[in-house]
Amino acid sequence: MSVRGNIDKLRESVPADVKIVAVSKFHSNDEILEAYNDSQRIFGESRVQELNAKQPMLPGDIEWHFIGNLQRNKVKFIAPFIH
Template structure:
């Protein structure tokens, strides 16, 4: 039996119609990702920009790549030409760099805002008041 196929089949049977699976492929080799692709998986998540770029170059172009980790401004240029969704926009400076690199590639890049609601210093993101102001000013 194929473990990747079995896991995908089991997961697909357990989720409602319309729910999409983002297969976290970080640290997995291209061959493993290709195998999941061959069994129908099309959405993958990576947390390292340069590793994502390398995998993008080697794998089918219809893969929907999501960036799921902390993204540094100086790494945006590596993924801007092809990334489908950035899950972790956590500050205005990063947003400006994403906009700049998206424009340079004649694209718009959807992003999810990271909001800091915890009282933990180690956590990041927009503070709720910052987020409200940010969204109000567009």
């Protein structure tokens, strides 16, 4: 099934007020853009290094979430753009 098909199927199965966070871990910028082009705007990442590499290369209206544990010394790297 395509990214669009997966997103559409998921949106049909949850209430309209539920926000879907697409996990971008291990996915390329092209794959993230495919989901973005299918109206997905909320993404979650669990690795600071990957998030720092992806965030400046992708559209600015993406709402980024950090999922998982975060070491105190890495907060400063993602605090400006994380939700």
